[in-house]
Amino acid sequence: MRLRSIVSLQKRWLIITLGCLSFAASIHLSFGQERKIDSMFLELDKKYRMPEQWSVPPFDLEDPYKRIKNGPPLVNILYKANVEWLSRWIANPKTVVANAKMPNLGLDFDEIKAVIVFLSSIAEKDVPQVTWDNFLLKKEDDLSEDEYDKMDKVFNFGKGVWGRARCTICHPIKGVGGNVGVGPDLGEITTKINRNWLHAWLGNTKNHFPDTMMAQYRFTDQDVRGLVEFVMRDTQFIPEEKEDEEEGTGQPKPETQVLTEKEFADIRKDTALIEKGRNVVEKARCFVCHDIKGISELMPVVEKKRDGLAGFEKLLYEIRCLTCHRIQDKGGTYAPNLTFAGSKIKMNWEGEFLQAPDIIRPLSQQMPKFNLAEDEAKAATEYLEKNLVFKDLLLDFYKDGPPTAEIIASGEKLFYEKGCNTCHAENITKGGGVVGPNLATVGDRLQPAYIVYHLKNPQQANPQGVEPNFGLSDEELKQLVGFLMDHVKKKEGK
Ligand code: HEC
Numbered sequence: 001m002r003l004r005s006i007v008s009l010q011k012r013w014l015i016i017t018l019g020c021l022s023f024a025a026s027i028h029l030s031f032g033q034e035r036k037i038d039s040m041f042l043e044l045d046k047k048y049r050m051p052e053q054w055s056v057p058p059f060d061l062e063d064p065y066k067r068i069k070n071g072p073p074l075v076n077i078l079y080k081a082n083v084e085w086l087s088r089w090i091a092n093p094k095t096v097v098a099n100a101k102m103p104n105l106g107l108d109f110d111e112i113k114a115v116i117v118f119l120s121s122i123a124e125k126d127v128p129q130v131t132w133d134n135f136l137l138k139k140e141d142d143l144s145e146d147e148y149d150k151m152d153k154v155f156n157f158g159k160g161v162w163g164r165a166r167c168t169i170c171h172p173i174k175g176v177g178g179n180v181g182v183g184p185d186l187g188e189i190t191t192k193i194n195r196n197w198l199h200a201w202l203g204n205t206k207n208h209f210p211d212t213m214m215a216q217y218r219f220t221d222q223d224v225r226g227l228v229e230f231v232m233r234d235t236q237f238i239p240e241e242k243e244d245e246e247e248g249t250g251q252p253k254p255e256t257q258v259l260t261e262k263e264f265a266d267i268r269k270d271t272a273l274i275e276k277g278r279n280v281v282e283k284a285r286c287f288v289c290h291d292i293k294g295i296s297e298l299m300p301v302v303e304k305k306r307d308g309l310a311g312f313e314k315l316l317y318e319i320r321c322l323t324c325h326r327i328q329d330k331g332g333t334y335a336p337n338l339t340f341a342g343s344k345i346k347m348n349w350e351g352e353f354l355q356a357p358d359i360i361r362p363l364s365q366q367m368p369k370f371n372l373a374e375d376e377a378k379a380a381t382e383y384l385e386k387n388l389v390f391k392d393l394l395l396d397f398y399k400d401g402p403p404t405a406e407i408i409a410s411g412e413k414l415f416y417e418k419g420c421n422t423c424h425a426e427n428i429t430k431g432g433g434v435v436g437p438n439l440a441t442v443g444d445r446l447q448p449a450y451i452v453y454h455l456k457n458p459q460q461a462n463p464q465g466v467e468p469n470f471g472l473s474d475e476e477l478k479q480l481v482g483f484l485m486d487h488v489k490k491k492e493g494k
């Protein structure tokens, strides 16, 4: 056993012991005694508390996965979703959106009506009304040929934005995609929302839902209008014709009762019904997952103060980098871990990548194009370089000058001997495997010390990584790293 793992084992024991101590302390507390913590405990805690290898960031990183209420706020829900959709949803979420997380609360139709009327009574403000060209509000069949062509242009522009934005990383469509695992299935979204709401949402997601995990893209108004046209019209967002029969039984499906706009208009001001709705909401404990005006006092939410955010902290909040990436012990696992990005990546490359991501890993999903401005990218790279560094990573093979031609040549030989090319292309024209990242310009992207660290033990850098540990000698490492550092843009396609 290596020395380091013995140390970490001892730490683990210590954590278990400390855990028991704090358990004991909490038992004391439950017997109504004042909490007294042994000073030895405090000292030990201070000595062994995380972080271990990483530096302390200048601000608390917010984990988007740890929000207080997992459901969206319901105050203005009537401006987002139509009442027919709402009645089907509250009756049984999973039959409306396949990947719904909200449980079926077993309410009957009268209770559901009351809940919707109550929710409408607490609504505060409608989304801003957008001015649309008249023909964009028409159904496809009603468009003249000329109007159709104009609509089609906006639609196709939006389709392009949709593709670059990679919305399907987070959102499945009719069960396909959504690998990050956080967004609702958008396969029937046109039955729920309206174009004004979608315009407002894509322009600023945080206005409606401050804790949302969705990225706030830097869209222009033209981008947003294109996206709205695409989402409101493309068939992938419209339900497929449903069978009227229940599968296999030959029996007609039992009808779910839905609230129509007409019935809603008749009952929406009924104060007795509003009161009933409030009661149902309280009894059904909707507030455990939702912030609901007038009800939330039962479970007060301390609102996060985010007004003064600036620099990288602001960017993290707005783009929600940590929905996909992980930094230290916060965030998701879909995208590369950024905890040591400052020791791994070359910042010139990083700045360009953030503004216009290119493809690194051909097989997996790529980073969406958020349209970050130059100063935003700069705030990110400066933060990464300063704060997300690996203190143990001291060795730098080539700090005294670039590798010699001889080293590069032996590195190239090794690269093919070891079969690195079965998973990596090292050159755009030569081709190679696509399981691992393309290495054609890896010298622009990665720092040599990181490549050494990675090649010494690929699983140390990424425990899930499939790259085998080749047990390379220092001499072999020097050659391979020299060869890879020589892969820079100016030589691309040599
Ligand atoms: C980082 C992941 C992520 C990306 C990327 C993303 N979304 Fe979302 N989106 C979400 C989440 C999560 C929600 C639900 C709100 C929440 O829980 O925070 C959501 C909600 C929505 C909604 C409302 C759906 C509903 O039923 O309430 C729409 C519409 C939407 N997103 C469209 C888009 C579009 C269009 C794009 C691409 C331009 C996109 N999203 C990109 C995560 C994402």
Ligand code: HEC
Pocket: 070, 071, 072, 073, 074, 077, 080, 081, 086, 089, 090, 093, 099, 100, 101, 102, 103, 105, 115, 184, 280, 281, 284, 285, 286, 287, 288, 289, 290
């Ligand atoms: C256990 C948690 C939980 C409870 C309890 C709960 N919800 Fe939800 N609700 C959610 C989640 C999570 C969502 C987001 C969509 C999803 O399920 O993925 C949601 C979504 C919704 C939506 C759609 C919101 C939107 O912006 O699209 C409505 C409306 C709603 N809930 C109403 C209610 C009502 C009314 C109650 C009580 C009768 C209730 N919920 C109880 C978790 C819950």
Ligand code: HEC
Pocket: 169, 170, 180, 215, 315, 316, 319, 320, 321, 322, 323, 324, 325, 334, 335, 336, 337, 338, 341, 344, 345, 350, 358, 359, 360, 361, 362, 365, 366, 367, 368, 380
């Ligand atoms: C919707 C998910 C998502 C969000 C949000 C996101 N990224 Fe990424 N990012 C990715 C994916 C996927 C990759 C891997 C790209 C590839 O390999 O081609 C990536 C790659 C990167 C890389 C290169 C990492 C490496 O080790 O190769 C950096 C740095 C990065 N992102 C920073 C950021 C920052 C900073 C933000 C917030 C401003 C952000 N990302 C937001 C998905 C995301």
Ligand code: HEC
Pocket: 336, 415, 418, 419, 420, 421, 422, 423, 424, 435, 436, 437, 442, 446, 451, 454, 455, 461, 462, 465, 466, 467, 468, 470, 480, 484
């Ligand atoms: C079985 C397939 C496979 C083989 C063989 C392989 N790699 Fe990899 N390699 C990968 C994968 C997959 C990744 C991406 C790991 C990740 O995303 O964290 C990777 C990552 C890398 C990286 C870091 C790239 C980055 O952006 O994180 C370098 C450098 C690298 N490999 C070099 C090599 C060299 C040199 C060899 C031969 C000695 C080799 N690889 C052999 C699959 C392989």
